Amino acid sequence: MRRRAPCPGRITCAPMTSAPDAAPGPGAKGALTARATDFPRWYQDVVARAELADNGPVRGTMVIRPWGYGIWERLQAALDTRIKEAGADNAYFPLFIPEAYLRLEAEHVEGFSPELAVVTQAGGKELEEPVVVRPTSETVINSYFAKWIQSHRDLPLLINQWANVVRWELRPRLFLRTSEFLWQEGHTAHATRTEARDYALKILSDVYLSTMQGVAAVPVITGHKTVRERFAGAIRTWTCEGMMGDGKALQMGTSHELGQNFAKAFGIQFSDELGAQQYAWQTSWGVSTRLIGAIVMAHGDDFGLRLPPAIAPVEVVVLVVRDDEGVHRAAQSLVADLVAAGHRVRLDDRTDTGFGRRSVAWELKGVPARIEVGPRDLAEGNVTMVTRHDRIKTTVPLGGAVVEVTAALGGTAAALWAEAEAARAARSTAVTTVAEALEAGAQGFATLAWSAVGPEGEDRLAKEAITVRCLQGPDGGLAEDGDDEDSLVAVVGRSY
RNA sequence: CGGGGAGUAGCGCAGCUUGGUAGCGCGCCUGCUUUGGGAGCAGGAGGUCGGGGGUUCAAGUCCCCUCUCCCCGACCA
Numbered sequence: 001m002r003r004r005a006p007c008p009g010r011i012t013c014a015p016m017t018s019a020p021d022a023a024p025g026p027g028a029k030g031a032l033t034a035r036a037t038d039f040p041r042w043y044q045d046v047v048a049r050a051e052l053a054d055n056g057p058v059r060g061t062m063v064i065r066p067w068g069y070g071i072w073e074r075l076q077a078a079l080d081t082r083i084k085e086a087g088a089d090n091a092y093f094p095l096f097i098p099e100a101y102l103r104l105e106a107e108h109v110e111g112f113s114p115e116l117a118v119v120t121q122a123g124g125k126e127l128e129e130p131v132v133v134r135p136t137s138e139t140v141i142n143s144y145f146a147k148w149i150q151s152h153r154d155l156p157l158l159i160n161q162w163a164n165v166v167r168w169e170l171r172p173r174l175f176l177r178t179s180e181f182l183w184q185e186g187h188t189a190h191a192t193r194t195e196a197r198d199y200a201l202k203i204l205s206d207v208y209l210s211t212m213q214g215v216a217a218v219p220v221i222t223g224h225k226t227v228r229e230r231f232a233g234a235i236r237t238w239t240c241e242g243m244m245g246d247g248k249a250l251q252m253g254t255s256h257e258l259g260q261n262f263a264k265a266f267g268i269q270f271s272d273e274l275g276a277q278q279y280a281w282q283t284s285w286g287v288s289t290r291l292i293g294a295i296v297m298a299h300g301d302d303f304g305l306r307l308p309p310a311i312a313p314v315e316v317v318v319l320v321v322r323d324d325e326g327v328h329r330a331a332q333s334l335v336a337d338l339v340a341a342g343h344r345v346r347l348d349d350r351t352d353t354g355f356g357r358r359s360v361a362w363e364l365k366g367v368p369a370r371i372e373v374g375p376r377d378l379a380e381g382n383v384t385m386v387t388r389h390d391r392i393k394t395t396v397p398l399g400g401a402v403v404e405v406t407a408a409l410g411g412t413a414a415a416l417w418a419e420a421e422a423a424r425a426a427r428s429t430a431v432t433t434v435a436e437a438l439e440a441g442a443q444g445f446a447t448l449a450w451s452a453v454g455p456e457g458e459d460r461l462a463k464e465a466i467t468v469r470c471l472q473g474p475d476g477g478l479a480e481d482g483d484d485e486d487s488l489v490a491v492v493g494r495s496y
Numbered sequence: 497c498g499g500g501g502a503g504u505a506g507c508g509c510a511g512c513u514u515g516g517u518a519g520c521g522c523g524c525c526u527g528c529u530u531u532g533g534g535a536g537c538a539g540g541a542g543g544u545c546g547g548g549g550g551u552u553c554a555a556g557u558c559c560c561c562u563c564u565c566c567c568c569g570a571c572c573a
Contacts, residue, residue: 048507059565114571136573167572176573183573251573288573322531356533363533374532384532496572 032364034302039246044174046296050305050365053174060172060179064289067365068175070313071292072182076162078215078310079184079287082207086199088158088186093140095164096131101139104265108138111232115167117179133166138233138258138284141187142266149280152191152272156199160186175293176250176496183288189268189280193259196281197236200255201478203285204238208253216291217308217417218242218298219424220252221445221491223470224479228458234284235259238478241469241491243424244297247444249469249495252294253287293496298420305366306389308413314346316405317362321374323351330398331373334383337402343409363388368412369405389415434460441466441492450488461492468492 032049033041047053052068055061064072080090099118102109117133120126134140141159149157162184169179186203190196204222212220220240224230230237234256242252262268263279272278299306309315316338320331331347338345346367348358355372362370372384383401385394387408396404427444431437434457440446441461450471453461458468473479474487 111571165573169572171571181573185573254573286573290573351531353531354533354535355531356535357531358534359532360534372532376532 032302032304035245035300042300042302043293043297046300046304046364047174050296052292052296052305055174056180058179060169062172062174062178062180062289064182067313068292071295071307071311072289074311074313075211075216075291076184078211079207080162082210083160083184083186083203086158086202086206087156088160088188090161091159092161092163093134093137093144095134097134097137097140099130099132101143102132104139105233105262107261108233112136112167115169117166117168134163135165135167136284136286137161137163137165137185138187138262139266142262142268142282145187145189145280146266146268149189149268149270152270152278155189155191155270155280156195157189158186158199159188160184173293173496175289175296177290181288181290183286185286186284188283189263190282191270191272191278191280193257193281196259196283197257197481200236200238200257200283200285203283204240204253204255208240208255208285208287211287212240212242212252212291212294213417215308215310216295216298217310217413217420218252218294219417219421221470221472222478223472223491225254225470226455226458226468226490228455229468231256231284233258233261235261239470241495242294242298243420243427243445243493244294244496245300245423246297247427247494249445249493250290250294250297251469251495252291253285255285256283258282258284299366299416303360303391304364306416307366307368308416309368309409310413312366312368313344314365314367315344315409316369316371317346317348317367319355319358319362319370319372320347320349320351321355321372324375327373327375327378330378330383334371334373334398334401338405341402341406343405359386363391369408371401371405387412389419437461437492438464438466442494445469445491445493447489447491449486450490451486453490453492465494466492467495469495 032045035042050067051065053065054063056063096119102112112135116135118130119133120130145157148154164180164182166180169177172178188199190199209220209222212218220242222238222240225237225239231254236257238255239251240253241249244250260279260281262282268280269277270280295307296305318331318335320327328349331349335345335347350358366388368388370386372386377383377395381398382395383398385396385401385404385408389412429440429444429446431440431446431448432452434453437446437448438461442464453468461467469491471479471488471490473483474489476489479488
């Protein structure tokens with residue numbers, strides 16, 4: 001990487017004086033808990049100190065603060081573009097669902113009933129028919145699909161909605177598990193099983209994998225869930241599983257083949273080309289604000305959050321080091337140049353607050369690049385650039401700062417990706433027995449033949465809080481329709 | 497629901513054993529000096545001690561009741 005090398009055109013290339021081992025310890029003022037010391041505590045600290053979110057007044061609820069919501073908006077934009085490219089249109093369905101709808105699909109209601117919030121009183125009186133707050137919208141949406149779909153010409157029907165959903169949680173964790181969260185849920189109906197399956201896989205790769213890996217720079221593995229782990233009401237659940245900094249897996253998104261389960265429950269039928277009545281084949285798929293938690297836990301370090309530029313609400317912050325007219329002028333014009341170059345920029349000219357405090361604040365928030373404009377550098381026509389992911393400081397000529405920042409931002413995502421992938425590789429082990437999987441799975445991902453596990457092995461693993469995260473084909477790719485169960489590979493580990 | 501803990505300033509906590517003026521750190525406000533990695537000094541604001549009852553001359557502290565929250569055991573984006 002150019003910035004590390006002694007570099008012509010620059011005056012100095014210095015790493016920061018405080019190496020990672022100079023991380024603030026427990027005694028330091030306002031320090032973060034070290035990630036290796038207590039990962040859950042570190043996570044909470046980062047979420048709080050980076051001002052991503054607060055706990056809501058009702059247990060399990062979450063207030064998403066502007067910085068956290070800014071990340072969500074960037075993720076949303078990336079996902080929404082891809083969803084539309086996949087042909088789905090946005091729509092909106094109601095928050096309240098008749099309780100009776102949930103009961104129409106047996107597995108579905110069984111899967112969700114423990115976490116339903118049910119409204120029994122409204123308008124000052126008991127409701128004759130209780131309504132549930134949607135935990136997901138299969139039931140309402142499909143009841144309308146049944147009305148809208150009459151002919152094979154109405155298919156495929158591809159709908160997405162951005163919404164909040166409620167699943168009452170006993171053990172809440174900000175972004176990862178809250179009683180209310182924001183997500184996107186897609187619901188589609190197709191004429192054939194193959195078409196539905198292909199669409200579920202298209203979403204998995206072209207929307208989810210593309211966003212998680214290409215935008216958020218989080219490496220994920222894909223595969224399908226075991227019967228035990230799959231979505232209530234699906235015939236197959238495809239999943240994206242990321243590995244967090246402590247070796248635990250996080251389910252970051254799922255895409256389901258629903259078969260004809262809901263079509264039969266809700267009467268979604270169409271006349272085919274021959275005039276015969278057929279039940280539609282369906283999919284549903286979703287990702288949520290949990291992705292923010294994934295980004296924190298996959299990329300964060302002892303100094304706080306680290307964001308890939310594509311989802312950072314601010315890509316570059318220009319810091320006025322001290323109150324000086326020339327410095328202010330230079331900083332302002334640099335901001336203008338950066339904006340003109342297409343970057344999301346913020347000017348920090350709060351010189352009534354100490355420089356160190358402001359630096360630390362932006363570092364905690366994970367802003368990918370900072371430019372420090374101070375009189376000392378400026379006297380020599382320079383500014384200092386700091387890249388967040390490696391915390392390396394570089395002195396660059398003022399006139400070349402835009403080019404330098406653009407180049408640095410271009411390398412940030414790749415660097416974060418490489419680091420996360422190396423961490424995952426270091427915690428991934430191939431094993432052959434359930435006993436070995438118990439050990440390796442406690443540290444990270446253990447891979448072994450599914451035939452060596454099976455539903456019985458799954459129970460054994462579950463006693464140690466280890467689950468099958470996904471099943472893959474013999475070559476490590478997605479399983480093909482014709483694959484023999486015994487040829488599959490299981491990836492197991494602890495999870496959030 | 498079973499087991500373990502905690503409620504005192506915005507946040508984190510001490511004080512309770514042995515009742516006697518409500519404290520500390522961080523944060524916040526004002527002023528001055530500062531500002532190139534969490535600044536210093538001085539001054540200041542901020543409290544129904546979770547709630548109710550009782551004992552006592554006197555309760556954050558002792559007794560009874562009650563509420564809430566957190567952590568560990570069965571599900572999930």
